[in-house]
Structure formats: C-alpha cells, structure tokens
Amino acid sequence: MTHLPDVSSLPDLAVTGSTGGLGGMVARELAAAGSAQRLLVRDAGRAPELNGAVPLVFSYEDRDLAARVLEGVKTLFMVSAAEAEDRLEQHFSFIDSAAAAGVQNVVYTSFYGASPDATFTLARDHYATEERIKASGMSYTFLRDNFYLDFLPLLAGEDGVIRGPAADGLVSAVAREDIARSAVTVLRDPALHVGTTYSLTGPEEITLARAAELLTAGTGRTITYHPETLDEAHASRARFGAPPWQVEAWVSTYTAMAAGEMAGLSPDVRTLTGRQPLSLAEFLERPQL
Known part of the structure; x- marks a missing residue:
C-alpha cells in the first residue's frame, strides 16, 4: 500500500488481529452485526473480506504509520501482538501511537491474573501493557482471558501425553469464541464498559489429568x-531450540x-454474552474449523 485513503471517511472502530484466531472471530461477528470497522493488518492480502470492513496496513512498532491509520478512531480493539522477545516494546509503541492519534478508548486482550509478579511470565507483560494504557489518558476495558480451551487438545504430543509441571493445579480454560462474543458486546457499546476489567473463564476448573480424560x-x-x-520440563x-524467554513462557x-x-470461576462471560461459556466436553462436540 503506497498511500492511505482519506481517514476522515473511515469507520471509527479499529480492530487488530483480524488475520488471527481471536481477532478474526471478533471482526466477523462485528461485520455480521452491522458494525463498520478498520482492520489493521500487516498484510492487506490476508485481511478477511467483510462487509463494512476497510483493511489498513500497519505495524505495532512503526509509530508514524500506526498513528496515521488510527487517526479518527474512537475505539480500538487491541489484540496482543504475536509472542516475541520485544512484544512489550511493540505494545508500548502502539499505545503511544494510539494516544497521539486521539484514540478515545482501548479494549485490550490481557491475561487472567495479570500482575507484575505473576508466575506465567507473559502475564507480567500483559500487566505492564495495561499500566501503559492506563497512563496514556485513553479510557480502557481489559479482557483478561484464561488459558484458551482451544489449545488444550494441542498440548498432547504425538504419543498422546500432556507433559508439564502443573502438578494437580486447576485451570479455568475459556473458548476463544466465548472471548470473541464478550469482546463484541463491549465493542458494540464501549461506553458501558469503560474502566472495567473482565476476567473471562470457562464454566469449570479442571486439572490437566481431568482434561486428558x-x-x-x-x-x-x-x-x-x-x-x-x-x-524435566526444561529438558x-x-x-525445540527456542530462545530462553520462550521456553520460560512455555x-x-x-507452573502458573x-x-x-x-483457577477460579468468573461470571463475566455470561454477564457479557447472556450465554453460559463452553465446557471442554461441549467444545469438543462442536465442529472444528
């Protein structure tokens, strides 16, 4: 893309991550509900073709470009960037660009229990991102997602064994489609949710042994x-030859x-969507894309 269209004529809702799983679900549901949106993507050729959606090329770390594509945006749905060693720096750059562009409200996909001393290393980055958004002067809503239910089937190796130092700890995993529906509720009327942090969980706490069953x-x-x-976990x-930060995240x-x-169950998915979130058994019964 060599130039940007006149941004004054573009929708005032911007969505990142539409070429991925969660962001794609959100973008499709918004389009189905009749909400016009800007789809901020790294590759315009991969953007989904949706009614009322305008793809714009950007990157988290290119401040000038990000500020240009965000001009005139009132509400930004910010899906956390792909896992990378510099992801936090990318987030900070993008948040600063959004504030400079005059974005009013950010809806950010964070992680359950995000805190500066969380055991899960990436939850610390999510907390730092939340704090950057709070300090930016923009209003915000945080969606703190538990572990994706969708990923539980992928934890087993080719031999059918889930290996990890989780002991008998509980996880309240949540389906991405429940997160997406929750996000769409917020994005359709963001003023109702300003300053709120939602914890999005499934309907059950299970151990990995129970998940295996x-x-x-x-x-x-x-x-x-x-x-x-x-x-054993590190060995x-x-x-896989992954860098140390990635291994520690895995x-x-x-260990979290x-x-x-x-662990812990939240009513927030039901509150936002009016529907009980999917359990693992229910998720597995659904057609998988």
Whole structure:
C-alpha cells in the first residue's frame, strides 16, 4: 500500500488481529452485526473480506504509520501482538501511537491474573501493557482471558501425553469464541464498559489429568497427563531450540497452574454474552474449523 485513503471517511472502530484466531472471530461477528470497522493488518492480502470492513496496513512498532491509520478512531480493539522477545516494546509503541492519534478508548486482550509478579511470565507483560494504557489518558476495558480451551487438545504430543509441571493445579480454560462474543458486546457499546476489567473463564476448573480424560472421551485419542518436574520440563523443551524467554513462557504456563493462578470461576462471560461459556466436553462436540 503506497498511500492511505482519506481517514476522515473511515469507520471509527479499529480492530487488530483480524488475520488471527481471536481477532478474526471478533471482526466477523462485528461485520455480521452491522458494525463498520478498520482492520489493521500487516498484510492487506490476508485481511478477511467483510462487509463494512476497510483493511489498513500497519505495524505495532512503526509509530508514524500506526498513528496515521488510527487517526479518527474512537475505539480500538487491541489484540496482543504475536509472542516475541520485544512484544512489550511493540505494545508500548502502539499505545503511544494510539494516544497521539486521539484514540478515545482501548479494549485490550490481557491475561487472567495479570500482575507484575505473576508466575506465567507473559502475564507480567500483559500487566505492564495495561499500566501503559492506563497512563496514556485513553479510557480502557481489559479482557483478561484464561488459558484458551482451544489449545488444550494441542498440548498432547504425538504419543498422546500432556507433559508439564502443573502438578494437580486447576485451570479455568475459556473458548476463544466465548472471548470473541464478550469482546463484541463491549465493542458494540464501549461506553458501558469503560474502566472495567473482565476476567473471562470457562464454566469449570479442571486439572490437566481431568482434561486428558475429557480429551480421550471427546477426540477418540488416548490422552494421558504426565506431571513433569521443572528440570524435566526444561529438558523436554530444549529440543525445540527456542530462545530462553520462550521456553520460560512455555514452562511457566504450567507452573502458573500449579500455583493456583489459573483457577477460579468468573461470571463475566455470561454477564457479557447472556450465554453460559463452553465446557471442554461441549467444545469438543462442536465442529472444528
């Protein structure tokens, strides 16, 4: 894209992440509800073709470009950037661009229990992002998502074993479609949700051992859970050749469960959507895209 259209004529709702799982669901549901939107994407060719949607190329870290595509935006749906060592810096740059462009309200996808001393390392980055948004002067709504229910089937290796140092900790995993529906409720009338932090969980707390039982029943695969020690967890992931920050993020996903930081049930999905969130068994019964 060599130039931008006249931004004054563009929708005042901007959505990031529309080429991904969660952002794509949100964009499609907004379009189905008749909400016009700007789709902020890195590659215009990958943007979904939706009624009332205008794709604009941007990047989190290009402040000038981000500020230009955000001019005239009132509400920004900010999906956290792809996991990277400099993700926090990307977030800060984008938030600063949004504030400079005059964005009024940010709806940000954070993580359940985000705090500066969270066991899950990336939850600390989400907390820092929240604080940057608060300090920006823009109004905000935070959607603190628990572990994605959609990812539980992917935890098992080719041998059908889920390995991780989660001990018998509980997780209140939530389906991405429930998060998307919650986000759309907020984005359709953001003034009702300003200054609110929602904790989005599923309807049940389960251990990974119980998840393995439900996955076995729901997928036809034999899935088991092997609780690793920390040393075993680092050793089993070393073969992937990932950088240390990434390995620590993987491992701390499980240790956060062991520490009880992914447990607890919230009514917020039902409050926002009017529907009970999906359980793992219900999720597995649905057609998978």
